[in-house]
Amino acid sequence: MQNRTAIQARWVVIGALTALANAVIATSESPAPIQFNRDVGKHWAFESPRRGALPEVRRKAWPRNAIDYFILARLEQEGLQPSPETARETLIRRIALDLTGLAPSPELLREFLADRRPDAYEQVVPELMATHAYAERQAQDWLDLARYADSNGYADDQTRDSWPYREWVINAIARNAPFDQFTIEQLAGDMLPGATTEQRIASAFHRNAPQAKGNTYPVEEYRLKGVSDRVNTTGTVWLGLTMACAECHDHKFDPITQRDYFSMFALFNNVVHTGEAFAQDGPSLKVPSAVQSARQLELNRQVAAATASVNTREAQLDPAAARADSELKRLKGIRDALVKDCDELERNIPKVPVMEELAKPRDTHVHLRGSFLNPGDKVPPTVPAMFGVRPEQQPRNRLEFARWLVDGRNPLVARVVVNRLWQACFGHGLVRSPADFGRQGARPSHPELLDWLACELVESGWDLQHVHKLLVTSATYRQSARASSAARRRDPQNIWLAHAPRTRLPAEQIRDQALAVAGLLVTGTGGRPVFPMQTPNYWEERALPGKWVASSGSDRHRRSLYTYWRRMALHPTLELLDAPARSVCTARRNISNVPTQALVTFNDPIFVEAAEAFAARVLREVPSGDSARLEHAFRLALCRAPARAERARFLDFLREQRARTHEEQIVWTAVTAVLLNLDEFLCRP
């Protein structure tokens, strides 16, 4: 490893610079904030984004919007050509999958292909964005960041009622909540003046982390784990900074000192923590449904009435007679049954873990070498010094911090947010390390474009859908995924985007699409997590507490987003297709390509059922004719008709299978199972 010395040398230099910067802090007479980026050399991400002019391009007819000028200019500089627009049936499948997580319905497909208006595509994008499915699909990525799950984590791994937060996220996206508001409510909804129930539910964002509980360590240590997670997650989600590096010592590469870390820690350190050992918990909010509230009101009324009846009767009798009185006994029976119903109802009301600020903030000390047993200096709540906030403007609490974060002046937030949106549309971000915009992160491939988009986001009033729409209506997005030999040779990683990227779909989209194609998907929204079929005894084999009882009826076929998300044993269908357990914030999923996935999509009961239902649907919807049925099956699964060679090959296959069995259902299930396993089906086209 010849580079080893080089890196060590660099560490020494950076270490020395950091030490120098620290020395400046230590000796500086005025407490004025230190501009680290000046002390240790400028770093692009710590400078404010600037919206520059659109670059000059030679092929002036290609760009459809501003994005394309930046992309094309670079392609031309690299001597590459953009790819032609992809086929319309591919384009509609791509946009529907990206926006709604579902392939277009046969009706939408038909309408779109028939729509000859030049702006047919521009028309369909807002239509898709207006669907609830859009909010569900976009929420999925946010829930990865928010480390949302339905269990507490650790060996105990008990259920928690966090799902109203999941609902909040979906609803906020559905109403296109401006991202600044979306941020403030999640980081500090509980602290907003006159906080509504919804805003308090939003604050569950920072109660989503696994909750460590146990007999062994001091309660304080368990509590602090949660606070660190809040700092680190906030760093990843909004700042693209690897805050965790500064928990035990000053950050080696970025201008974040350990003191900065604990100053930010102080902002998140004031949440009520209750209980001991396994009963440790924090504040929660009862969120009864409308039905539950009404029922509770009614039950309370009935209990009052029943109690009154008991009292009246009792008053009429002397104690000896009361003991023998059958009417009194009957009345008490009624009252007790009602009280039991009340208790039962109360138990079923979701109690969402939310944030709640202590009246008097806790003192926060630097933890020397990261250990809370070694308290160092007491630190006030502040943002890292690198941001150069004057003392009188320092956020003093979580709410002020949230507002500061999205006041439009932070150099990182808007860039980090649009970068993730870019990643969702193009497979990778313009910065390929979405969680690290620091010196060790990747540099942006198109820095001016990133800045342009960041400015656009802020100036549009943090309108995420507006930016999302710009991305997906660009010519860049509409390109074919076919890589020319020149592009393959000169840009194998497709950094310059001479063609559309192909990515395997996330776990949820693979299952949901299979269910949709089979006609099984139930698009009902919201509510408690659901329990689709799972291999029997999956939890028991691992000695995990609890029992998976599969939902009955339509809840088996809800979108995967609603599946009970157990951190210590995620539903295997989702887990094997790379869905994260969400023990920590995930800014980008690992997408692997392994044999156990092939076994899932061929043999997992969920996919077997889907293939069978898909076959039955084809047989039902097209009364006869192999060719017509094939065409229907292809359209449902792939949004296109089979090519001539494909048709011939599939007809051969049908003949082979009929030699094996006379049951058409089995023959066609063999066909549909293949369609559900095609690379074309599993990937974003």
Place this chain on the structure above:
Amino acid sequence: MNRLPPPPSAGVLSRRVFLQRSAAGLGTIALGSLLQAHAGQPHFAPKAKRIIFLFMAGGPSHVDLFDPKPRLNELDGQKIPAELLKDHQQFALIRGTPSLKGSTRKFSRHGRSGTVLSDWLPHLGGVADELAVIRSMKTDTNIHDPGVNMMNCGSVMFDRPTLGAWLSYGLGSENQDLPAYIVLTSGSDDGQPLLQSFWGNGFLDSRHQGVPFRNAGDPVLSLANPANVSSSARRDQLDLLRWMNHRQHDSLGDPEIVSRIASYEMAFRMQSSVPELTDLRQEPPHILELYGAVPGKPSYANNCVLARRLIEKGVRFVQLYDRGWDSHTDIHREHTRQCAAADRPTAALITDLKQRGLLDDTLVIWGGEFGRTPVAQVSGNTYGRDHHPHGFTMWMAGGGVKPGITHGATDEFGYHATENPVHVHDLHATILHLLGLDHERLTFRIQGRDFRLTDVSGEVQRKLLA
């Protein structure tokens, strides 16, 4: 390579890591590990090519199995000396000041090496000369799940790659029909839960995740075809699928498609190779007898036979979790049960590997997430022992380990590791060294930092090397 200005860190990334972080690289690497025998390269010539890690989940009692303490026996019943309790956290479950508890077991020397073992491990005595017993292990926690994480990942956290994942990442797979990292489970139902993080890939690519084999139903989830799909019908389907995927590749040129074709073919091979491998009826009776294995009746013994069969097929890392060692209430009953089930098969595995010439390059590791306290946890008329991280025993055998030695020591109570202490990080450094990997060079860059199995410490224990 592209002309994107490399990030300042690009120079430090190994080629492998760099490729992995790039879109095209992902496909290339995945294909590489699927199709090529030796995808990864060790840093230097390895002594061991593969590992069988016998994980005694719950924590076996070192003072009752490996580490006799006459002084502890002498002081049985007296309160634990206060100086032992300095500088560390309280016990996991014991409250108040407990009493010292000597061992009721008889210890004797075995083999030419004179390795000391208790009468709970009579069979292991027969292979004593192969063992390197480490009496001075130390770990960082006395709680089960963080403890298992520590032993697997060098961190108590739930989001880090396990040893098996690091090996798959560093060395790739040695076979084309099976995953590189397989997990087998056995033991008592009242043991601690097995969490998916125990074989997790952490921040490494998910193809490095361990594949748990199940004891009932399909050994691998969804391995069997649905009832009405024969193997030959599936072959027809795969032929059609491959034909379609090739067309897709011809049209789009995405190398990931080739990788997907390979995945499906390997899945198909697994459908025959895995049931064949897990079918212990193929073993001759004298071998089954040696282990005490009974085909069709899941047990630790069966898993030991299976582990041998797996490594014979080139599986890189097999981890056996034997649950039920967490003896809090009646150690006599619970450890008797565990040892009765585990002693003979463990010894048989060593014997069997040796007679097949496999022990030389197979590293066998035995141990739990921690040991058990030299003080009693009284429970009515019986007693057990609590979790103990400050000094406990593990052993290794084969794969370049010095045979027939006893390394390190605890104090006279079996409480603290005092002589040649071996922290989990040191153990990991040594294990990687035996596999030809420098633990400081096996890194993965994420969150702005190069992560290692050994975090920021770990020293190769030279005295353990042959």
